[in-house]
Every structure is written in structure tokens, then in C-alpha cells.
Amino acid sequence: MALYIYGIIDSSDRINEPIYGLDGACVYNISYCDIGGVVSELSEQLQNVTKNSVLAHEEVIERLMGHFTVLPVKFDTVFDGRDCVLSMMQSYYRHFKDNLNRLRDKFEFGVKVIWPADKIKKRIRNSHKKNEHEMPIPDGSSNKKFMRKKLEKYRINEEFEKKANKFINVMDIFFSKFAVEKTLKKLKTENLLLDAAYLVEKDRQDDFKEAFEHVKSSQPDFKYLFSGPWPAYNFVILSNKNDLLKDSEQEDLFDRVIQQRELVGVDKIWH
């Protein structure tokens, strides 16, 4: 039976709350040492990416987020059975643990800022024209005029970028005060000034939201899209290196987990 995987969690415990994923199938945890891969059974391969399937995937991750630290797995990752999930968990165990530790009690927030690119460019153009009046253009051939136009366009774009950098830097100063990590994408389109994700500690969420409100009020001409808290989609770092645990390391790890579980009075490790 194919298993659809939603995420990796920092627990090997059974999921007590009923959560339903793709195809309405119940999700469960396949434990490996002290972490788990949350899966549901998939009767047939996903044929199309639909809004419902994407939302079902996200909903499972959000529900898990309420109880665990979650590393969300990319949509439509399917394994051919439980053994394959376990093999993958074994291969990536160290990476998963590192990420789970790093991302514990932290959430991702998305910030998109849209600015009126046309207006900004128009303003730049007008200021250039004003300067031209002060320094009249000498008559010249059409080639010269063409080159002059090209140069003007280049200068406008250059200034446009400078302004974008300036705004982004100012905004980022406020956001970064309350974030531990960030990814910033500048001018994905002319209008999309900033597409950013910030990783924020759980108990600094309110400060971060306040920073957003402050930024928003300082530039009311811009449009803002704030979203979160999300699991750390943008902050999971996995190298492609196959970092398989050696047999002896795996046995040590299992022993340690069994000892820890005995200490807390849980004797069943594997589902």
C-alpha cells in the first residue's frame, strides 16, 4: 500500500487525535527512534493537483503543528510502503533531528509587500526630466537620441532598484529585531517589492506582529500581506548527502530511546 507522507515530527508517539488527510484517510505516525513520519494510506497515485488535495495536505500539517514540531514534506511525496518510509527516516535521521531541534518552538511568518511600481518610476522619470530642463540636451543624430533613451531607461531602473533596497532594508530592520532567521526575495515582479519569510520564536509572535503593524502604518501607500503562523516551510535545511546511520550507531540510538521511554513509563516504541 502506498503511503503519502505529510511531515516529520519530533515524536515517536501515536497520534491520539483523529486527523484525516488525502482521500479522507486517517493519518498515523511511523516512528523511527524518537521521531516520526506522519503518513496516510493512498489507494491510488494522485492524478491531479487540486485545491482540495493541497488544502488537505496543509490541514494535516497545521493540526500536527498544534502538538509537535513539524518538518513539512513537499506535496505529493509517496512511498511504497512502511519499510520505505523507515529506510528514508534512517537515511535522513540526523538531518531531521538537527532541523527539529533548530525549529522547535518557532513559527514561520510570511510578509509580502506590494508597492506602486508605476508611480515610483513615474516620479523618478519626472525628476530626471526636471534635471534635463536644467541641462538641455544638445541636438544630435537619431543614434545619439536612441542611446540617450537607453541610458535614461537604465538610470531609471537603477534608481528604482536603489529605492527598493532602501525600503526593504528599513522594513527588514524592524522585522529582524524579532526574528531568528529570514529569507528575503526582492522584486520578484516590479510590483512585488518584497516576498519574505521570517522565522519567529513562539513567544515573540506578538512582537513580530506589532513590528508588522508599525511597518504597515509607516508606508500606507503600499499593500501588505501578512500570513502565519506557518510551520517552517522555508527554513528546513537538508543536504542531499546520504548520511546513513551505521548499524552500531543505530543500535546505540535504539538503546537510548528504549531507556528514555522506560524512564517515562512507556514500553511500546513501535506501532
Next chain:
Amino acid sequence: MHDVVTKSRDVTLLEVLDRVLDKGVVISGDAVISVADVDLIYLGLKVLLSSVETMEQLRGAPITGPMQEPT
């Protein structure tokens, strides 16, 4: 302040798509295949294709499309 987050979550299908289709843990097949020597893992290439296409469209969308801001 709590409402700000709740409302913004409601209106962010775009954000969901951006994350679910484009981000998250990508498990490379190599590691698993090398263990069992068969096709153990299926990574949806069609998802990659459709997500790029979708993103191309959607990334342009906020410019002219409705923006719902947290209030």
C-alpha cells in the same frame, strides 16, 4: 491582534500553494533507492511542473488581484 492572524490565514490560499507546492522537505530518491535498490520512492514530477506554471500565474496575481489585508 489575534484576529489579524486569523483573517490573514483565511485569505491566503496563494500562500498555502506557495508553500505546499513549492517548499518543504524534498526527499531525494537517491538515499532510499541505494538502500533497497528498487523504486522505493515516488516524487511527483507533475507537481513540480504544475507548481511552476501555477506560480507563474499566481505570482503575477497580487498585482492586479484583490489583496486582503489584515485589519
